[in-house]
Amino acid sequence: MTDTKAVAPGCLTGVRVLDLTQFEAGTSCTQVLAWLGADVVKVENPVGGDPGRRTGATTPHRDDPYFLMYNANKRSVTVNLKSPRGLEIVKDMARKADVFVENFAPGAIERLGLGYDVLSTLNPGIIYGQVKGFGEGSPYEKNLAFDMIAQACAGTMSITGQADGPPTKPGTTLGDSGTGMLMAISILAALYQRKETGKGVRLGVAMQDALLHYIRNAFGVTTKTGKPAPRAGAKLVGGGNPPGDIYPCAPGGPNDYVYIYTSRGNPTHWPKLLEAIGRTDLIGDKRYDTREARVEHEDEVDAIIAAWTRQRDKYEAMRLIGAAGIPAGAVRDTLELLRDPDFEKRGIMQTVQHPTNGPFKMPGWPVRHDGNVAVVTPAPLLGQHSTEVLGDWLGMNAEQVAALHTDKVI
Amino acid sequence: MTDTKAVAPGCLTGVRVLDLTQFEAGTSCTQVLAWLGADVVKVENPVGGDPGRRTGATTPHRDDPYFLMYNANKRSVTVNLKSPRGLEIVKDMARKADVFVENFAPGAIERLGLGYDVLSTLNPGIIYGQVKGFGEGSPYEKNLAFDMIAQACAGTMSITGQADGPPTKPGTTLGDSGTGMLMAISILAALYQRKETGKGVRLGVAMQDALLHYIRNAFGVTTKTGKPAPRAGAKLVGGGNPPGDIYPCAPGGPNDYVYIYTSRGNPTHWPKLLEAIGRTDLIGDKRYDTREARVEHEDEVDAIIAAWTRQRDKYEAMRLIGAAGIPAGAVRDTLELLRDPDFEKRGIMQTVQHPTNGPFKMPGWPVRHDGNVAVVTPAPLLGQHSTEVLGDWLGMNAEQVAALHTDKVI
Numbered sequence: 140m141t142d143t144k145a146v147a148p149g150c151l152t153g154v155r156v157l158d159l160t161q162f163e164a165g166t167s168c169t170q171v172l173a174w175l176g177a178d179v180v181k182v183e184n185p186v187g188g189d190p191g192r193r194t195g196a197t198t199p200h201r202d203d204p205y206f207l208m209y210n211a212n213k214r215s216v217t218v219n220l221k222s223p224r225g226l227e228i229v230k231d232m233a234r235k236a237d238v239f240v241e242n243f244a245p246g247a248i249e250r251l252g253l254g255y256d257v258l259s260t261l262n263p264g265i266i267y268g269q270v271k272g273f274g275e276g277s278p279y280e281k282n283l284a285f286d287m288i289a290q291a292c293a294g295t296m297s298i299t300g301q302a303d304g305p306p307t308k309p310g311t312t313l314g315d316s317g318t319g320m321l322m323a324i325s326i327l328a329a330l331y332q333r334k335e336t337g338k339g340v341r342l343g344v345a346m347q348d349a350l351l352h353y354i355r356n357a358f359g360v361t362t363k364t365g366k367p368a369p370r371a372g373a374k375l376v377g378g379g380n381p382p383g384d385i386y387p388c389a390p391g392g393p394n395d396y397v398y399i400y401t402s403r404g405n406p407t408h409w410p411k412l413l414e415a416i417g418r419t420d421l422i423g424d425k426r427y428d429t430r431e432a433r434v435e436h437e438d439e440v441d442a443i444i445a446a447w448t449r450q451r452d453k454y455e456a457m458r459l460i461g462a463a464g465i466p467a468g469a470v471r472d473t474l475e476l477l478r479d480p481d482f483e484k485r486g487i488m489q490t491v492q493h494p495t496n497g498p499f500k501m502p503g504w505p506v507r508h509d510g511n512v513a514v515v516t517p518a519p520l521l522g523q524h525s526t527e528v529l530g531d532w533l534g535m536n537a538e539q540v541a542a543l544h545t546d547k548v549i
Numbered sequence: 550m551t552d553t554k555a556v557a558p559g560c561l562t563g564v565r566v567l568d569l570t571q572f573e574a575g576t577s578c579t580q581v582l583a584w585l586g587a588d589v590v591k592v593e594n595p596v597g598g599d600p601g602r603r604t605g606a607t608t609p610h611r612d613d614p615y616f617l618m619y620n621a622n623k624r625s626v627t628v629n630l631k632s633p634r635g636l637e638i639v640k641d642m643a644r645k646a647d648v649f650v651e652n653f654a655p656g657a658i659e660r661l662g663l664g665y666d667v668l669s670t671l672n673p674g675i676i677y678g679q680v681k682g683f684g685e686g687s688p689y690e691k692n693l694a695f696d697m698i699a700q701a702c703a704g705t706m707s708i709t710g711q712a713d714g715p716p717t718k719p720g721t722t723l724g725d726s727g728t729g730m731l732m733a734i735s736i737l738a739a740l741y742q743r744k745e746t747g748k749g750v751r752l753g754v755a756m757q758d759a760l761l762h763y764i765r766n767a768f769g770v771t772t773k774t775g776k777p778a779p780r781a782g783a784k785l786v787g788g789g790n791p792p793g794d795i796y797p798c799a800p801g802g803p804n805d806y807v808y809i810y811t812s813r814g815n816p817t818h819w820p821k822l823l824e825a826i827g828r829t830d831l832i833g834d835k836r837y838d839t840r841e842a843r844v845e846h847e848d849e850v851d852a853i854i855a856a857w858t859r860q861r862d863k864y865e866a867m868r869l870i871g872a873a874g875i876p877a878g879a880v881r882d883t884l885e886l887l888r889d890p891d892f893e894k895r896g897i898m899q900t901v902q903h904p905t906n907g908p909f910k911m912p913g914w915p916v917r918h919d920g921n922v923a924v925v926t927p928a929p930l931l932g933q934h935s936t937e938v939l940g941d942w943l944g945m946n947a948e949q950v951a952a953l954h955t956d957k958v959i
Contacts (some may be wrong), residue, residue: 163766175738190814195787197773204769229644244851252898276895282871284878287785289562289796289877292867294886295782298720299709306795306806306880308783309719310708311763317723325916327737328560328585334744341919348897348915353721355912356573357883359614362909363607367804367882373706373718375697377615385701385716394777404600418877457702460694464625468694468701470716473767476704485686487758495593499772502765505758506735507607507685508750516850 148508151177154330155532157236158182158213159253161189163286163312164270164346165242166209167319172238172326173212174504174513180528181210181519182229185217185549188521201495207518215519215532216528217549218249226547228533230520233258233265235532237333238326242270247283254339265339266329268322274345284346289314293350298357300370307370318349373398380414381433382440383468386448388456396470397448397456405432408465415463416447485514493517504507525549550718557800559651561587564740565942567646568592568623569600573696574680574756575620575652577729580833582648582736584914584923590938591620591929592639595627595959596606598931617928618911621901625929626938627959630661634958638943643668643675645942647743648736652680655691655909665751676739678732694756699724703760708767710780717780728759742883764927783808792822792844792850795880796858798866807866807881813840814865817876825873827856896922903927935959 154177158169166181166189173179183189191208196203219225230253233239239258241248248254248269257269272284279292290296290308300307311317320345321468329340357368361378368376373385373396380403385396401408410422419441421427426436433440448456453469460467471479477500482488490500494517503515529535529549543549564587568579575598576591593599599616606613620809629635640663644650649668651658658664659677664693676826682694687700700706700718710717721727732754758886761768767778770774770787778786783795783806789811795806811818820832831837831853836846843850858866863879881889892898900910903929914926939945939959953959 148735148738148742150735150742152742171734194813195769195773204772204906205766208765208769210818274895274897274915275920279867283874283876285810285812286875287783287793287808287810287875288878290871291806291880294881294883295719295721296795296808296880297804297882300717301711304711304714306783306804307710307717308781308785309705309720309721309723310767310778310780310786311705311719311723311727312766313719313721313723313727313758313763316763317727317730320727320734321914321916323734324581324730325558325560325585325914325918327734327741328558329918331737331741331744332558332560332562334741342916343920344916347891348895348912349919350721350916351725351886351892351897351912353723354883355618355723355726357720358887358911359605359618361887362614362884363605365884367884368720370803371718372718373697374718375718375883383697385706393780394707394716396701398697398706400695400697401606402695457689464693464942466693466695466698468698470701470706471704472707473704473764473771474775474777476761477768477771480763481687482758484731485684485758487684487761501768502758502761504731504735505762506731506752506754508735508739508752510685510751510753537810544694547936 148177148511148513151175154178154238155236156180156238157232159239159241159248161242162191162194163209163315164318165240166191167316168268168322169240171320171323171504179213180232180532181213181215182218183215183521185219185522185547188215188217192521194223201265202518203269204499207496210518211215211501211515213519214524214528215522216525217522219548222548224546226252228548230261231533232264236265237267237330238264238268240268244283245271256484259339263339264333264337266326266333267339268326268340268342270318270322270344270346272346274348276345277345278434286312286314287348289350293347294354294357295350298354298368298376301372302370304370313353314346314350316345317345317353321349321352379403380430381437382444383434384441386445388448388451388453390452394470394472395453397453398468398470399444399460400466402466410463411463412460415460415465416444418443443532446517488513491515491517494520522549553929557871558921558923559586561585564588564648565646566590566648566650567642568651569651571652572601572604573619573725574728575650576601576676578680579650579735580619580621580623581730581914585823589623590625590942591623591625592628593625593931595629595932595957598627602931612928614909617903617906617909620912620928622926623929624934624938625932626935627932631957632958634956636662638958639663640671641943643674646672647740648676648678650678650732654693655681662708662924669749673749675746676736676743676745676752677749678736678752680728680732680754681754684758685753687755696722696724699756699760703757704764704767705760708764708778708786710781712780712819714780723763724760725757727763728754728756731759731762731812789813790840791847791852794851796855798861798863800862804880804882805863807863808880809854809870810876812876821873822870822875825870825875826854828853849896899925901927903924904930932959
């Protein structure tokens with residue numbers, strides 16, 4: 140499967156995470172903790188579970204790839220949160236947990252009776268994380284939000300798209316996963332601190348606020364110009380050092396482009412590029428010799444490069460330009476990436492055997508620890524670990540768990 | 550300045566970070582550690598320092614906002630890494646450090662004599678983090694990469710843009726900051742683990758690999774369709790539940806749009822939306838009553854909504870639709886966001902007093918710890934803390950530091 144020794148980093152062995160998340164912003168956060176070795180137990184509604192299981196699902200009785208992507212390495216327990224006994228079980232689990240994470244709609248967890256005031260009384264050491272769309276005290280704090288709403292409200296759409304076209308949603312679900320990663324950072328820092336203090340903490344992050352973290356360059360542009368940062372196609376929002384764009388390659392498909400970039404910090408990139416594309420005749424030409432000159436003649440510069448890239452496929456163009464020491468990258472699509480054996484060989488993607496979906500290939504945690512990657516295990520079926528977890532965490536025996544099933548508590 | 554009690558979370562008090570990063574992928578990572586309370590010391594070349602100080606700079610003798618955004622809360626020490634004495638100083642600092650982070654070009658840190666084999670011998674507990682463009686063992690591992698190269702090669706551009714347009718770069722610099730956040734997570738997990746084991750670790754992440762983490766939904770689409778995930782404008786890459794798009798608002802400026810989304814998980818959103826836009830006549834209309842029907846008549850659905858949104862500005866549209874319980878978000882630009890007092894009031898943006906740039910407003914760490922945010926302090930001037938840090942970390946006195954200055958070692 141992989142040439143890389145795939146062993147879980149196990150940094151968080153012994154850390155128990157009580158996971159009341161769904162969809163992506165919360166689930167991406169807790170999955171990272173699972174990859175790093177924590178015991179993450181996902182508590183789900185016995186009727187259907189995390190709605191993310193069926194988001195976009197096209198096959199009956201099978202969890203959608205969307206769910207599989209964000210719930211690997213977790214265990215699933217079903218609990219009916221509307222039953223008093225179910226609620227008691229979750230509170231008992233909270234007593235045993237180090238971390239609690241939820242991303243319900245605003246106010247929902249408190250209405251369930253599982254707010255921070257309640258859980259921190261039961262367990263003063265608990266690290267309690269909440270992900271919402273808008274921040275506490277924001278004019279929109281009670282509003283529902285999903286990834287695309289946050290991306291609209293936080294500026295990412297305004298700086299994405301063609302210069303003369305409409306705002307465009309980045310294809311990345313950064314409002315969700317980008318926020319989840321920031322929450323994971325604060326949880327880990329709080330766990331570290333707790334080793335000294337023993338004290339828990341309430342953590343909160345809003346998707347709109349988190350997205351600002353990822354567009355700081357654009358705020359820098361606005362600081363300098365006093366204007367909204369523009370949309371710039373594939374060029375840099377802040378201008379940059381031409382050339383810096385995607386250039387069309389053979390055979391002309393929708394993703395047959397290569398990115399070529401000359402760094403402002405390295406004035407040798409431009410003459411090296413001219414050499415790589417066989418245009419040494421232009422080295423020293425005053426029309427193109429400085430950044431300022433190339434900004435002025437940017438269309439000509441782009442045409443010179445495109446005349447060369449059109450003769451080659453994107454991988455050959457990337458190889459030749461890259462070998463000349465100039466930053467270059469083929470525009471790759473998701474099918475090319477999923478089929479590229481390189482990622483599986485290095486353990487960056489892994490194929491899990493899912494009990495109902497069969498073999499499923501997905502990206503794992505991309506950071507290597509001493510050269511090793513975490514082993515990805517498949518996302519759990521709904522309630523797959525109820526007996527196991529209620530035994531591990533709460534000391535129940537099989538009969539007790541069976542009785543809870545009969546009573547529709549789990 | 551802010552209504553929120555702004556106190557540093559201080560989770561990482563006592564953690565020393567030796568920071569040899571530049572530009573953004575590495576600097577964004579170490580800045581987060583600083584926000585969370587670590588003592589982050591940035592080691593810079595005495596001649597010019599981090600090239601990020603001048604990236605895009607338009608004012609002589611002032612650091613660019615780009616630098617200020619990623620180096621707040623750090624201290625700066627100058628050291629000439631090409632002088633043997635300078636190198637010894639960095640090694641002495643490595644003996645005292647808990648964490649080391651670098652993102653030089655492939656092979657550069659090892660050529661300097663500061664590779665993991667060297668530093669881990671001096672300090673077996675050191676957590677050594679490296680950010681590169683491409684992963685070890687990848688066919689491109691020796692290639693230079695910047696954010697846009699990684700975004701081309703990792704698929705984010707292929708899924709961003711209009712359906713009939715070219716690949717588009719997301720305006721977010723996710724190849725840089727997105728990668729930096731994943732490295733921060735692994736560093737924090739390793740710090741936690743080290744409390745038990747005392748052992749250090751070598752961490753490595755590649756920008757191309759890290760970006761795959763943020764487009765897992767698109768890989769899920771490819772898994773189901775067997776095709777590359779498409780570009781979809783502002784709609785969802787995976788289709789979704791119409792309506793779900795940006796709709797034009799008055800007065801028709803480049804960012805005068807509102808995002809409106811009806812969740813697949815909540816079938817009441819559509820009739821509620823019809824009520825909110827005064828089209829109760831269409832409730833129950835078979836042309837639009839189910840997801841499948843709306844997919845078939847998506848253009849008509851979009852036209853019905855746009856007829857209403859065009860009569861209002863984006864904030865009013867967001868308010869009215871949001872109040873009806875339907876996810877809605879105005880498309881905001883970076884100037885609107887920077888001027889909105891809400892973020893400063895809540896401590897999500899903070900204004901620092903920079904010694905040469907004057908007041909500078911920037912986003913801080915967006916996760917609240919017990920309701921508080923970390924205080925942002927301005928990015929350091931080049932070498933601002935040389936005397937202080939060489940005293941703190943290495944016990945040098947002012948005369949010894951002055952002699953190093955004279956000898957051009959620092």
